[in-house]
Amino acid sequence: MRGGLQIEMIRSELEEIVGPHFITSDEADKLVYSTDWSWMPQMWLDRGEWPAIPDFIVHPGSVEEVSAILKVANTYRIPVIPWGGGSGTQGGALPTYGGIIVDLKRLNKIIEINEQALTVTAQAGINGTQLEWALNEKGLTLPNYQASSNCATLGGYLAPRGSGTISTKYGKAEDMVMSMQVVLPDGTIIRTPPVPRHASGPDFMRLFLGSEGVFGIITEATMQVDYLPEVRLLRAMLFDSLSNALEAGRRIMTRRLEPMVIRLYDPASTKTLVKEVLGLDFDGSYVVLGFDGDKDIAALQEQKAMEICLELGGRDLGRERGEKWWNHRYDFYYPPLSLKLPWMYGTVETVTTFDKIEALYWAKKKAIEETYADWNVRYIAHFSHWFHWGVMVYDRFIIEEPPQDAREAIRLHNRVWATAVQKSVEYGGMINEHHGVGLKLARFTRLQYGTAWPLLEAIKKAIDPNGIMNPGKVGFGV
Amino acid sequence: MQIQNVIATTDFCRYCLMCRHVCPVGHVTRLETLTPHGWGLTVASVKRGLLEWNPETVEVMYSCADCGTCRSFCVTDQPLPEAIAAVRAEIVQKKLAPPVVYELDEALKQWGNPYQKQAPQAAQGNGETALFVGDDAQYLWPSALEAALKLLEAVGVRPVLIGIGRNSGYLASSLGLPETAVALAKANLQELQASGASRLLVLTPGDFFTFTQLYDERLGIERPQNVAVQEVIPFLAEQLEAGHLKFKRSSESIPYTYLDPTHTVRVKTRVDAPRKLLSAVMPEPGREVFWREVRAHACGDTALQFTNPPISRHLTYARLGDAAETGARKVITEDAGCLNQLSQHAPTFGLEVQGLYELLAGHLI
Numbered sequence: 001m002r003g004g005l006q007i008e009m010i011r012s013e014l015e016e017i018v019g020p021h022f023i024t025s026d027e028a029d030k031l032v033y034s035t036d037w038s039w040m041p042q043m044w045l046d047r048g049e050w051p052a053i054p055d056f057i058v059h060p061g062s063v064e065e066v067s068a069i070l071k072v073a074n075t076y077r078i079p080v081i082p083w084g085g086g087s088g089t090q091g092g093a094l095p096t097y098g099g100i101i102v103d104l105k106r107l108n109k110i111i112e113i114n115e116q117a118l119t120v121t122a123q124a125g126i127n128g129t130q131l132e133w134a135l136n137e138k139g140l141t142l143p144n145y146q147a148s149s150n151c152a153t154l155g156g157y158l159a160p161r162g163s164g165t166i167s168t169k170y171g172k173a174e175d176m177v178m179s180m181q182v183v184l185p186d187g188t189i190i191r192t193p194p195v196p197r198h199a200s201g202p203d204f205m206r207l208f209l210g211s212e213g214v215f216g217i218i219t220e221a222t223m224q225v226d227y228l229p230e231v232r233l234l235r236a237m238l239f240d241s242l243s244n245a246l247e248a249g250r251r252i253m254t255r256r257l258e259p260m261v262i263r264l265y266d267p268a269s270t271k272t273l274v275k276e277v278l279g280l281d282f283d284g285s286y287v288v289l290g291f292d293g294d295k296d297i298a299a300l301q302e303q304k305a306m307e308i309c310l311e312l313g314g315r316d317l318g319r320e321r322g323e324k325w326w327n328h329r330y331d332f333y334y335p336p337l338s339l340k341l342p343w344m345y346g347t348v349e350t351v352t353t354f355d356k357i358e359a360l361y362w363a364k365k366k367a368i369e370e371t372y373a374d375w376n377v378r379y380i381a382h383f384s385h386w387f388h389w390g391v392m393v394y395d396r397f398i399i400e401e402p403p404q405d406a407r408e409a410i411r412l413h414n415r416v417w418a419t420a421v422q423k424s425v426e427y428g429g430m431i432n433e434h435h436g437v438g439l440k441l442a443r444f445t446r447l448q449y450g451t452a453w454p455l456l457e458a459i460k461k462a463i464d465p466n467g468i469m470n471p472g473k474v475g476f477g478v
Numbered sequence: 479m480q481i482q483n484v485i486a487t488t489d490f491c492r493y494c495l496m497c498r499h500v501c502p503v504g505h506v507t508r509l510e511t512l513t514p515h516g517w518g519l520t521v522a523s524v525k526r527g528l529l530e531w532n533p534e535t536v537e538v539m540y541s542c543a544d545c546g547t548c549r550s551f552c553v554t555d556q557p558l559p560e561a562i563a564a565v566r567a568e569i570v571q572k573k574l575a576p577p578v579v580y581e582l583d584e585a586l587k588q589w590g591n592p593y594q595k596q597a598p599q600a601a602q603g604n605g606e607t608a609l610f611v612g613d614d615a616q617y618l619w620p621s622a623l624e625a626a627l628k629l630l631e632a633v634g635v636r637p638v639l640i641g642i643g644r645n646s647g648y649l650a651s652s653l654g655l656p657e658t659a660v661a662l663a664k665a666n667l668q669e670l671q672a673s674g675a676s677r678l679l680v681l682t683p684g685d686f687f688t689f690t691q692l693y694d695e696r697l698g699i700e701r702p703q704n705v706a707v708q709e710v711i712p713f714l715a716e717q718l719e720a721g722h723l724k725f726k727r728s729s730e731s732i733p734y735t736y737l738d739p740t741h742t743v744r745v746k747t748r749v750d751a752p753r754k755l756l757s758a759v760m761p762e763p764g765r766e767v768f769w770r771e772v773r774a775h776a777c778g779d780t781a782l783q784f785t786n787p788p789i790s791r792h793l794t795y796a797r798l799g800d801a802a803e804t805g806a807r808k809v810i811t812e813d814a815g816c817l818n819q820l821s822q823h824a825p826t827f828g829l830e831v832q833g834l835y836e837l838l839a840g841h842l843i
Contacts, residue, residue, distance in 0.1 A: 151495035
């Protein structure tokens, strides 16, 4: 427990680093920084309860200031929580043990857009959409179109291994990063090698991708960008059979037709989300296919994909409905269209190989719907991030009348998550595909990694011997 | 129609992060609390007993610029600026608002403006067209009005001037002073009605927003339905296109940029008009800033200049910095409030400031 005197000593040191205008411990600030985009702290606040709050929020203006902050944190053994946009859904940025929230948004400069190499180098605190706008002005794009881009930062794209709408063609954020600058827990500033593919020893850059702040703070990244495409072709399909829709996706992917997006809504999602947000009322599985790039190549790829879909019983709903989805694909996140309190909900997403995904989907659906039938739980899903080897299911549970008591609500929430995650792992899936582990899934990393977990713990201990970096997250203790 | 239960919007916005990228105050302060979701969460937390209104939380609520950018980017059109104005009104009622708010209330009630101890000039005459002058144009940058009148005269429009030196009501509404805002609005509308005008011209997008939206949504005042409201700049652009307005080319070769005024985001259809007019005068195209058109940030005017001068200054610096980064040496805009703010700090950025109306009027053929 940090006493008042020690807190003031720490404050003095932090003020000497960032200046008095860039540190706060005001009550309102602590409250606002006590929640991210995850249900747990939001519900807690909604019920009139104080979640864990930070001791300080600091805004460093340089990587040297970040380094100095971490040195101070080590001296005092006070937790440090990196903060980008606060848009994580897993509680990864929550100050569960108090400490110093390091808000990186002053590190928001674009350092270089290299039109020859097609890269952008930017500080990690830059807002995702603002970065994209700057690139668009040069006819370029960072094809990591996350729903959270309006609030997420570049560092926040990378730390949890995030993914965007067109990841199926362009990859996840981790596939776009060329190199990074990271401040290690002891304050050492390092740079990873200038290119990601080489044979010059172990790839330690990847240690920080998915680390969610437990191994250090990402302060700068060089990302591969693309030219804005000549065309984007969108089309909607409808399948009576979810199984056939999944098979269509598998064939499209394994034949390397390179769609930028395949968005497959299960019947429950089609009847709710697609209807409520897009105003399209269908029975069955609504699918959006998208191809981009050179107009002739995209058209041919689309044609080949359509042949596969039609062969498997898909019905062509036309371009307009596909374009409508594309133009409104983020509408699902705006209230009142989004899932919101007082409901309880969670995105229990996972990823696995094509041979397992359908069984996994039905098993999770059954487990959740049967186990929590008394709560009138709903289970809806769509399949959205596709790989050559498999696909991610973005599945969600919704309970419209959860317990009013905050503690009872959290317990129910955690039980539902446990059911979902255990089913995912049982059927060959991961505990998460692109939202990260954070606080919410921290207790499942041992399940996920098994005998490999002690290796990660050993790395954590070596890099962060005082355990100051984002404690309690990703399965690492205090 | 006045928005009912507007404060309920804050429950929607408290956990939504979808407009964060465009909030100018969030952008310059980088503080989570001073963003749309931060303001929503602060209000929601007071409602739930987690926070109370005290100088710190009241300062949070009076740090929003009321520029409308959040709402303009919201797919579901959440009226958060209106909700914040309503929350401020509650804070004012509880006598917890910053002292400057009560001082401004007195000034607005007595003088109709926050700048000078001078009552509004009475409107005189009647005609087909009225022009709302307001307080910014009258006291902060009168040359804009003179130039606008010259331009209108060039196309045969001699408007009846109304609201000469009187605030539109926007400032009072924004500060959480709805009764004062209603009184100002009604005084302006009475002059409009008395003028017999069927067209009301306004000098800025802020005034356009006030007359066409704020009066209705925040104050529950319906403006006369037989009066069409139009901004002068788009009107002049129409006249240019129709061949009724002609300019001679400027010989000036100084690189310039046009800054869309505060509240442009509330009137998105007006963004082309000033650029068309400038292209008729300037020898070279203007350089475009990053925060432009439908994402134009506030200039540091609005109520923020009174309730939080440091943030107001930051906004002004940000706009000037944005302009300087283009390599421009001159900044052009038409809003008197913006011109006043920008001109105070422009030299620091190596920039000069010029009013658009004055530039155009100086090149009339």
